[in-house]
Amino acid sequence: MSHDVILEAVDVVKHFGDGGNWLSPKPPVQAVDGVSLKIRRGETFAIVGESGCGKSTLARLLMRLLEPTAGNVLFDGAEISHAKGAKLKRLRRDMQFIFQDPFSSLNPRMSVGKLVGEPLEVHAPDMNADDRRAKVAELLRKVGLRPEHAGRYPHEFSGGQRQRIGIARALASGPKLIIGDEPVSALDVSVQAQVINLLGDLRRDLGLTLVVIAHDLSVIRHMSDRVAVMYLGRIVEIGTAQQVFATPRHPYTQALLSAIPSMEGTSRDKKPAVQGEMPSPSDPPSGCRFHTRCPHVQPLCKSQSPKLHGQGHQVACHFWQDIAMPPTESAPPNRSDRAEARFALYRAATTGGTVIHQDKKATTERT
Numbered sequence: 362m363s364h365d366v367i368l369e370a371v372d373v374v375k376h377f378g379d380g381g382n383w384l385s386p387k388p389p390v391q392a393v394d395g396v397s398l399k400i401r402r403g404e405t406f407a408i409v410g411e412s413g414c415g416k417s418t419l420a421r422l423l424m425r426l427l428e429p430t431a432g433n434v435l436f437d438g439a440e441i442s443h444a445k446g447a448k449l450k451r452l453r454r455d456m457q458f459i460f461q462d463p464f465s466s467l468n469p470r471m472s473v474g475k476l477v478g479e480p481l482e483v484h485a486p487d488m489n490a491d492d493r494r495a496k497v498a499e500l501l502r503k504v505g506l507r508p509e510h511a512g513r514y515p516h517e518f519s520g521g522q523r524q525r526i527g528i529a530r531a532l533a534s535g536p537k538l539i540i541g542d543e544p545v546s547a548l549d550v551s552v553q554a555q556v557i558n559l560l561g562d563l564r565r566d567l568g569l570t571l572v573v574i575a576h577d578l579s580v581i582r583h584m585s586d587r588v589a590v591m592y593l594g595r596i597v598e599i600g601t602a603q604q605v606f607a608t609p610r611h612p613y614t615q616a617l618l619s620a621i622p623s624m625e626g627t628s629r630d631k632k633p634a635v636q637g638e639m640p641s642p643s644d645p646p647s648g649c650r651f652h653t654r655c656p657h658v659q660p661l662c663k664s665q666s667p668k669l670h671g672q673g674h675q676v677a678c679h680f681w682q683d684i685a686m687p688p689t690e691s692a693p694p695n696r697s698d699r700a701e702a703r704f705a706l707y708r709a710a711t712t713g714g715t716v717i718h719q720d721k722k723a724t725t726e727r728t
């Protein structure tokens with residue numbers, strides 16, 4: 362994998378809302394507030410964090426589906442955050458989106474052939490009907506469907522198959538980069554792995570760059586090269602999947618990892634990943650935005666916002682060096698064994714086994 366940068370965000374900010382009016386003033390929602398990151402060509406880059414932390418907004422900014430309030434987005438070295446016209450059309454070909462919900466993201470009145478062929482009509486208008494049909498058949502095969510599925514309609518397919526149709530549609534324009542916003546979280550657990558494997562195979566075979574947003578850290582762990590952890594509109598930690606999972610440095614990442622079975626709450630389990638409420642993004646805490654929920658909070662954290670420190674494995678915490686190990690006396694010395702144990706718990710939980718969550722932060726017994 363070469364290390365050149367395909368997509369870069371520089372201090373990107375997106376605030377929603379115009380402040381209301383004098384009768385009912387409303388502070389803007391600081392959905393994304395100063396995010397910088399570099400995505401390398403050919404890698405799988407994951408963005409994780411609790412619901413409402415700004416993941417989808419960031420994804421839309423990266424794809425130029427939204428314009429930033431401030432900051433820049435560069436694709437292949439060129440500024441795109443205000444792209445229009447022919448430049449925007451080229452971007453739509455080069456960057457594609459896979460949506461979370463395969464049930465609502467596909468037009469039910471369009472056949473599969475039409476759904477997958479439509480981007481070809483836009484981006485390859487000179488292609489004749491026969492060539493287009495052949496191309497659609499090839500795309501369907503690539504995603505594990507059959508060419509004869511082209512004549513059917515989305516409602517005739519399962520969730521996993523619909524997501525395959527969505528992926529075939531995303532591939533049709535021949536993109537360099539695909540962003541999946543929670544691409545498997547609407548699917549049954551048994552189907553999730555198949556779709557994840559498909560995305561991994563396509564990335565390798567087609568030389569794509571993949572950006573995957575997920576709240577399920579176990580999904581991210583097995584498919585991503587690098588991971589960014591978001592909290593209230595900012596990146597708090599970034600590193601290789603190995604670094605972030607085996608030696609998490611930010612207290613927020615540590616809390617997320619300790620609560621893998623319940624992050625964002627599945628229908629089976631609504632226990633929050635982190636103690637306390639997430640503050641409103643229209644009135645975020647001063648200093649470090651995590652300080653209101655952080656077990657290691659110090660006076661400095663309330664007044665000064667930490668920058669991302671370090672090279673490669675970066676963390677935005679004033680005191681990460683003091684808290685690098687989990688704050689429990691009983692913690693085994695090898696962090697990754699501990700992480701392993703959590704994944705075992707997660708697997709047991711998702712396969713319906715009875716699990717007693719042994720982490721110190723968990724106060725309830727889960728079944």
Ligand SMILES: Nc1ncnc2c1ncn2[C@@H]1O[C@H](COP(=O)(O)OP(=O)(O)O)[C@@H](O)[C@H]1O
Binds near residue numbers: 410416418419
């Ligand atoms: N179009 C919008 N208008 C106003 N607020 C929005 C809009 N889109 C998202 N938000 C708010 O921005 C915050 C981040 O949302 P989002 O990016 O969807 O987070 P995530 O994908 O991590 O759940 C949330 O508080 C959400 O309510």
Ligand SMILES: [Mg+2]
Binds near residue numbers: 417
């Ligand atoms: Mg989202």
